[in-house]
Amino acid sequence: MTDGKKVYTDTELLELQIQRYRPRYLKDESEFKKCTTNAARMNFFLNQEEEVAHIKSKIQQIKPHVTKSDVKASELRKLGNVQFQNKSDKDALILYTQSLSFAKSDEEVSVAYGNRSAALFYMGFYEECLADIDRAFRHGYPESLSAKLFKRKKDATKAYSDRKKVVKVKTYEIPQSEMNPSIQSARNCIEIQANEKYGRHIVASRDIAIGEVLAVDNPYLVELQADMSSDPFLFCCECLKHCYNVIPCLNCNEAYYCTEICRAKAFQNYHKYECLILPYVGQLFGIKFDFWLFSLKITLLAMTEEKNDETMYRSDRYKEISELEGHSNADPPEQTYVLTLLSASIFILIKEKIKIFKEFEVFEEKFKELFLYHQQVFKVNAVTIVSWHGNDKFYTSVTGLALYSLYSLFNHSCYPNTFWNTSGSTMVVRASLPIKKGEQCFISYGPYFAYDNKTERQERLQRLYRFTCECRACQENWPKVTFSPASVDCKFIKQVIKKLTENQALPPPGYILSLRKGLEVAYRILDGTS
Numbered sequence: 176m177t178d179g180k181k182v183y184t185d186t187e188l189l190e191l192q193i194q195r196y197r198p199r200y201l202k203d204e205s206e207f208k209k210c211t212t213n214a215a216r217m218n219f220f221l222n223q224e225e226e227v228a229h230i231k232s233k234i235q236q237i238k239p240h241v242t243k244s245d246v247k248a249s250e251l252r253k254l255g256n257v258q259f260q261n262k263s264d265k266d267a268l269i270l271y272t273q274s275l276s277f278a279k280s281d282e283e284v285s286v287a288y289g290n291r292s293a294a295l296f297y298m299g300f301y302e303e304c305l306a307d308i309d310r311a312f313r314h315g316y317p318e319s320l321s322a323k324l325f326k327r328k329k330d331a332t333k334a335y336s337d338r339k340k341v342v343k344v345k346t347y348e349i350p351q352s353e354m355n356p357s358i359q360s361a362r363n364c365i366e367i368q369a370n371e372k373y374g375r376h377i378v379a380s381r382d383i384a385i386g387e388v389l390a391v392d393n394p395y396l397v398e399l400q401a402d403m404s405s406d407p408f409l410f411c412c413e414c415l416k417h418c419y420n421v422i423p424c425l426n427c428n429e430a431y432y433c434t435e436i437c438r439a440k441a442f443q444n445y446h447k448y449e450c451l452i453l454p455y456v457g458q459l460f461g462i463k464f465d466f467w468l469f470s471l472k473i474t475l476l477a478m479t480e481e482k483n484d485e486t487m488y489r490s491d492r493y494k495e496i497s498e499l500e501g502h503s504n505a506d507p508p509e510q511t512y513v514l515t516l517l518s519a520s521i522f523i524l525i526k527e528k529i530k531i532f533k534e535f536e537v538f539e540e541k542f543k544e545l546f547l548y549h550q551q552v553f554k555v556n557a558v559t560i561v562s563w564h565g566n567d568k569f570y571t572s573v574t575g576l577a578l579y580s581l582y583s584l585f586n587h588s589c590y591p592n593t594f595w596n597t598s599g600s601t602m603v604v605r606a607s608l609p610i611k612k613g614e615q616c617f618i619s620y621g622p623y624f625a626y627d628n629k630t631e632r633q634e635r636l637q638r639l640y641r642f643t644c645e646c647r648a649c650q651e652n653w654p655k656v657t658f659s660p661a662s663v664d665c666k667f668i669k670q671v672i673k674k675l676t677e678n679q680a681l682p683p684p685g686y687i688l689s690l691r692k693g694l695e696v697a698y699r700i701l702d703g704t705s
């Protein structure tokens with residue numbers, strides 16, 4: 176979100192809203208604090224008739240942006256042509272993609288695909304170029320221009336087959352024989368336990384060696400972070416795949432997908448409702464929080480998903496999401512007040528514009544509870560996905576947020592014995608230390624003893640996750656490690672290891688072992704032998 180100059184994070188935006196509504200909160204404070212459930216909080220605003228009438232009239236005044244227009248599509252395509260002639264292929268590609276998102280008639284759609292295929296060809300993305308040529312023909316590309324497109328198809332096919340095959344990075348897959356019988360995404364070396372101190376948590380059901388895979392989890396839901404990713408027109412909103420030839424939603428200009436399959440899946444599951452109100456959200460509030468969009472999608476999924484009572488802990492089902500920790504009553508009341516006020520307005524918007532509650536009448540009351548709850552779940556459990564992409568030069572960027580059911584059961588330690596990374600949106604969790612049978616498997620929620628001091632870590636964990644960390648690094652108050660791994664040379668590593676080995680009061684032997692083993696594992700992963 177920007178005001179022309181500054182890009183605001185969700186937290187900064189929320190702080191601005193809290194300041195804006197402070198006088199109103201102070202007036203309502205004592206009554207609002209009496210509401211102890213999310214539904215009661217929502218009803219606090221929804222029962223204020225004047226307020227509701229005011230929001231309804233604001234909604235009526237909003238003219239949603241034109242989403243499909245051949246005139247606009249043609250303008251954007253022509254701007255793309257200028258960039259293409261100037262050899263700015265990537266800028267041309269983005270303008271052609273925008274043109275596609277506005278294009279209404281088959282003719283306009285087909286020409287935009289045809290033009291984009293040219294930019295893709297010159298950028299060396301032959302597979303994507305061929306896909307766009309097929310799309311152009313399927314939409315009835317004009318006969319008069321077809322010869323050029325047939326030639327490009329021939330050239331791209333040849334260039335594609337001549338090119339050395341790119342080795343695709345393979346995500347680890349759990350072998351059938353090692354699958355966990357009670358947890359869908361886990362290997363058969365962990366189990367879920369629960370107690371008062373830790374809530375639900377993950378425990379090793381046998382000894383686990385460094386580098387071993389504990390879980391390969393797929394997200395229940397992802398949300399593309401358009402403002403933060405380097406380019407929102409290059410990612411699939413459904414699977415976050417980095418993709419140069421995304422295709423737009425057939426109704427709105429807000430969502431793009433890597434394939435027709437992802438588009439149909441998103442539309443069927445939630446986007447058919449979401450895209451009817453997205454054009455209003457920004458205009459109604461002047462802001463769009465990521466956690467709203469996220470929460471809206473989950474709530475729509477919760478309403479529409481078919482019930483599945485299987486006892487296995489599943490990552491592809493709403494039931495597991497519905498039981499995640501949200502600390503519903505732990506946020507500062509002023510923050511909850513503002514979020515509820517804005518959520519109540521979204522509730523009215525949904526009622527006015529998509530009539531979904533007519534279809535799912537029973538959910539009207541449930542929605543009030545869930546929409547806020549999902550925002551709370553998001554804050555405690557969502558993960559930021561950083562992708563690496565590029566052609567010959569790889570670079571990383573934040574592409575999205577995701578919610579994983581199994582990852583959400585891992586508790587935190589500032590000296591964790593597991594770590595995770597993602598490939599696309601698939602998360603792989605591995606051991607970073609040896610884990611003995613019966614020991615809890617911890618992950619880091621961000622704070623890590625080597626980079627942040629104990630006070631900083633404890634403050635952050637308390638504020639965001641509402642617990643006091645009692646990991647070994649916190650109990651023994653380990654010092655920060657003051658080198659940056661990127662600038663470390665081998666000589667320096669040797670010195671560090673020597674110092675660590677000599678001084679037993681510093682991080683324990685496991686840390687040294689993990690450093691050495693970690694390098695070995697990283698090498699094996701990169702080498703493709705693990």
Ligand SMILES: C[S@@+](CC[C@H](N)C(=O)[O-])C[C@H]1O[C@@H](n2cnc3c(N)ncnc32)[C@H](O)[C@@H]1O
Binds near residue numbers: 555582
């Ligand atoms: C992502 S959830 C982890 C699963 C959670 N224990 C449950 O029962 O659903 C995060 C929450 O777990 C709890 N938690 C995480 N790490 C913890 C720890 N080291 N000690 C105590 N509680 C912890 C906190 O309440 C935190 O907000």
